[in-house]
Amino acid sequence: MLSSARRRLAALAATAALASAATVPAAHADAPAPAPNLATNPGFEIPTLPLADWGSVPGWHCAPGEGALTAAARTGTAALAITPAAGDSTGQCTQTLAVRPNTAYTYRAWVHGSYAFLGATGTGHDVAPAWTASTGDGWQRLSTGFTTGPATTSVQLYVHGWYGQGPIAVDDVSVTGDRPAPAPATWNVPTDDKVVFLTVDDGWTRTPEAAQLIADRALPVTVFPLPMPEGFEPDYFRRVTAAPGSSIQDHGVSHRDLTTLSPAEQQAEICDARDAVTARYGTVPTVFRPPYFAFDDDTLRAAANCGMAYVLTATADFTSGAANVYHGGPLQPGDVIIMHFTDTLADDLRRALDAAGQAGLRPAALGDHLR
Secondary structure, eight states, rough: OOHHHHHHHHHHHHHHHHOOOOOOOOTTSSSSSOOOSSSTTTOOOOOOSSOOTSSSSSOOOOOOOTEEEOOOOOOSSSSEEOOOOOOOOOOEEEEEEOOOOOOOOEEEEEEESEEEEEEEESSSOOOEEEEEEEOTSSOEEEEEEEEEETTTTTTEEEEEOOOOOOOOOEEEEEEOOOOOOOOOOOBBBOOSSSSSEEEEEESSSHHHHHHHHHTTTOOOEEEEEEEHHHHHHHHHHHHOOOOOTTOOOOOOOOOOOOOSSSSHHHHHHHHHHHHHHHHHHOOOEEEEEEGGOOOOOOHHHHHHTTSSSSEOOOOEEEEHHHEEETTTTOOOOTBEEEEETTHHHHHHHHHHHHHHTTTTTTOOOHHHHHH
């Protein structure tokens, strides 16, 4: 799933256009804009893709068999159905959301059924859940609020039923408050240090030769695997990122062009891939690489809502025998080199290292410079 150099260059030109675009004044300056809803897949309208690592409900994480989409919705075509699977389970479903420190947020959702609970953890302060013993025959809106602590940058939202009780339905979730600033986009890392950065995408072909080369030279690499190939062989990605300064970051779930998706779908793509990495490796990605280098303003906002500090493309492509330096000439300090997990990765790495050496540069840890 590789893009052409022409498409990447067009995407990079779009990066520059986004950076220089002027703010368009609101059509009705006197009318306050509605507060943005920060929740991921708040109306449960995003269809589930046939990908094992997407989960049963995009953007939400429920215990197996306890959360699913249902057509019995309050609005739209779908809602979340939560069914506690055993007497010792509440059927809790959660999602992680990036927030600002020292900021007030309101969390609301419509629920249907008996003993529905709504709340948040990790806020920096104790938060009492909102709950209802029964909504009768209709829907009831639950609402709770929290103020984040001085060091809080993410919270976990939850909704659940109760032990030994029947199913509940949830729809039209909203989280309002001051959202994080859009994630900045960059194709390189401005630095005077004589360094370059090695990055590898996707993960479909995993060769022992590439893993051995990375280990033998203790190369700091930043990898952006997709959740599905990552799930096929998670230990492989542990091995290739064992050198100090290496990390596993976010590449979305399905490798679709995000600019063709709605803002809600973009956020689900980024947040769910983040959660897959976090669950498997215990580390939380903070850098997002958009597939095909394609992104727009919605991508930058969605990335920030998923806790991404940067949206990163690249300045050079050494995939499958290529040696394309997008700015022309030899590699320069701060260049980001993209490669892919293909059967030529070991050779691609050698060529990238040779090109860096000829320019008087050495590979360095991305996380030490991209701050």
